[in-house]
Amino acid sequence: MKLVKAIIRPSKLPDVLRALYQAEVHGLTVSRVRGHGGEVESVQTYRGTTVKMELRDKIMLDIGVSDEFVSTTVDAICDSAATGSVGDGKIFVLPVDQVIRVRTREEDQAAVTPER
Amino acid sequence: MIRRLLSLGVLSVLVAGEVLAQDAASINASDTAWLLISTALVLLMTPALAFFYGGLVRSKNALNTMMMSFVALGVSGTLWAILGYSWAFGSGDAFLGDFSMAMLRGVGLEANGTIPHLLFMAFQGTFAIITAALISGAVVERMRFASYMVFIAVWGLVVYAPVCHWVWGGGWLSEMGALDFAGGAVVHVNAGVTALVAALVLGSRKDYGREALLPHNVPFVLLGAGVLWFGWFGFNGGSALAADGIAALAQVNTLLAPAGALLGWTILDHFITRKITAVGVATAIVVGLVAITPAAGFVTPIGALGLGIISVLPSYFLIHWRARTRLDDSLDVFAAHGVGGLTGALLTGILATATINPGGADGLLYGNPGQLWIQAVSILAVAAYSGIITFLLLKLIGLIMPLRADKDEEGHGMDIVAHGEQAYATGEGAVLLDFDETPEHVNGKIYS
Numbered sequence: 001m002k003l004v005k006a007i008i009r010p011s012k013l014p015d016v017l018r019a020l021y022q023a024e025v026h027g028l029t030v031s032r033v034r035g036h037g038g039e040v041e042s043v044q045t046y047r048g049t050t051v052k053m054e055l056r057d058k059i060m061l062d063i064g065v066s067d068e069f070v071s072t073t074v075d076a077i078c079d080s081a082a083t084g085s086v087g088d089g090k091i092f093v094l095p096v097d098q099v100i101r102v103r104t105r106e107e108d109q110a111a112v113t114p115e116r
Numbered sequence: 117m118i119r120r121l122l123s124l125g126v127l128s129v130l131v132a133g134e135v136l137a138q139d140a141a142s143i144n145a146s147d148t149a150w151l152l153i154s155t156a157l158v159l160l161m162t163p164a165l166a167f168f169y170g171g172l173v174r175s176k177n178a179l180n181t182m183m184m185s186f187v188a189l190g191v192s193g194t195l196w197a198i199l200g201y202s203w204a205f206g207s208g209d210a211f212l213g214d215f216s217m218a219m220l221r222g223v224g225l226e227a228n229g230t231i232p233h234l235l236f237m238a239f240q241g242t243f244a245i246i247t248a249a250l251i252s253g254a255v256v257e258r259m260r261f262a263s264y265m266v267f268i269a270v271w272g273l274v275v276y277a278p279v280c281h282w283v284w285g286g287g288w289l290s291e292m293g294a295l296d297f298a299g300g301a302v303v304h305v306n307a308g309v310t311a312l313v314a315a316l317v318l319g320s321r322k323d324y325g326r327e328a329l330l331p332h333n334v335p336f337v338l339l340g341a342g343v344l345w346f347g348w349f350g351f352n353g354g355s356a357l358a359a360d361g362i363a364a365l366a367q368v369n370t371l372l373a374p375a376g377a378l379l380g381w382t383i384l385d386h387f388i389t390r391k392i393t394a395v396g397v398a399t400a401i402v403v404g405l406v407a408i409t410p411a412a413g414f415v416t417p418i419g420a421l422g423l424g425i426i427s428v429l430p431s432y433f434l435i436h437w438r439a440r441t442r443l444d445d446s447l448d449v450f451a452a453h454g455v456g457g458l459t460g461a462l463l464t465g466i467l468a469t470a471t472i473n474p475g476g477a478d479g480l481l482y483g484n485p486g487q488l489w490i491q492a493v494s495i496l497a498v499a500a501y502s503g504i505i506t507f508l509l510l511k512l513i514g515l516i517m518p519l520r521a522d523k524d525e526e527g528h529g530m531d532i533v534a535h536g537e538q539a540y541a542t543g544e545g546a547v548l549l550d551f552d553e554t555p556e557h558v559n560g561k562i563y564s
Contacts, residue, residue: 011527014327034544043549044536055545083524 019080039087157350168340176529184252203277253447254311294494298355300410308454320444341398369420376424377404407460465491
């Protein structure tokens with residue numbers, strides 16, 4: 001199994017979720033995160049106090065998948081999250097030691113395979 | 117006994133003195149006090165609308181949406197004093213006022229009715245402001261802020277001022293006998309039709325129909341609706357232009373019609389969607405308030421209650437149908453204000469009775485079917501004029517400057533794009549800049 005961690009733009013989340021759903025990737029966790037990926041900073045001014053926002057709002061997706069599903073998942077995210085400008089995000093694919101489904105105590109491959 | 121006689125004597129002297137003073141200036145202190153308060157109440161409706169609209173949009177557009185209401189306080193308020201008031205209330209002809217009171221020339225402390233002329237101007241100014249702000253609900257989350265400001269500035273002069281003149285400034289609709297107590301046609305049909313046309317000209321938001329565009333703060337929506345109701349007591353009650361029985365009637369009707377509307381909406385919600393919704397209740401309050409606006413001083417309290425209940429039917433079904441179409445009147449300004457105002461104006465032509473307000477007229481139910489026809493003509497005239505001029509005006513402004521943000525900007529949200537601020541900034545990762553190190557891109561695109 002692998003854990004696919006993808007960081008994307010918040011405005012692209014609906015597109016990515018739709019693409020993942022169409023690729024039959026169902027189980028995922030979404031977090032709001034803040035980070036910086038080398039894009040131009042946004043400048044904001046509050047009553048004369050001008051600040052450079054170095055951290056931007058991003059969305060992080062954590063998706064546990066079986067090995068053969070990694071490329072499907074990565075493709076779906078890349079195709080749907082890209083805008084072509086700096087700041088589109090990153091995808092990290094991590095090895096996973098063990099996966100347990102809490103309800104049934106199924107492990108590993110069975111735990112990341114959706115039930116039909 | 118002697119004491120009582122004495123005090124009566126003093127009283128009669130006082131009354132005589134008051135009559136003399138009234139002959140001299142004819143300003144009435146209680147009327148003036150009530151209109152001073154009403155002006156402040158109506159002004160509060162615009163910030164309330166900002167909360168109502170602001171809560172209904174996504175968080176990345178919350179400030180921009182609220183600013184569209186707030187900026188009307190500056191734009192429409194300024195232009196009202198410079199020219200709008202004169203075009204609306206100058207004697208002029210049947211269709212437009214004149215330049216006689218431009219820059220408030222001759223508008224001073226002398227009596228206009230029983231209140232100072234300046235106060236009447238300010239009271240009417242708060243109406244001009246809220247009417248412009250109402251339009252913004254149809255164009256939120258995509259219209260460029262500068263284009264919006266230009267639009268409401270010109271619209272206030274070429275649409276609001278003439279329509280206001282027709283109905284309240286001695287123009288042709290008031291000659292015809294149209295009943296519009298506090299602005300069903302002038303404010304609500306006018307803003308509602310303008311909103312519909314603006315939504316059509318601008319087109320829908322890029323995500324409309326593809327994603328669920330949900331309210332980001334429903335408590336704001338309820339707060340806004342509540343404060344709108346509060347301010348509306350000045351809107352309708354103040355429109356009596358006196359602290360008298362008609363003001364009390366308008367006040368009571370402003371209490372009862374939204375109450376009926378709210379109840380009617382919850383019943384529809386319960387039987388149609390199976391859940392009584394908070395956004396629905398907030399909307400119902402607004403629809404009830406809009407509907408009673410033209411009728412407030414002309415119908416009986418029980419008439420107002422019935423008017424409120426009936427008024428939700430067209431708006432409720434229109435809102436639910438509209439959401440399934442390609443028409444992105446984002447916050448349903450047309451359904452709530454255009455159709456609510458239309459329903460209210462027509463019901464005024466049915467339920468009005470001269471027995472409760474001799475200054476009004478009888479409606480259909482009281483043996484005067486002609487009134488309903490007059491009401492229909494007044495609504496049609498206002499709708500046609502404001503629709504056509506709005507269309508031309510937006511096309512014209514579109515030639516000079518882009519009306520809407522591009523897709524990227526819409527994606528980032530109008531708060532950062534238009535204002536360089538966020539509604540809910542955490543401050544994390546914010547680096548303070550000195551004045552001399554403001555980056556280049558502050559003048560260009562300020563986001564990536």
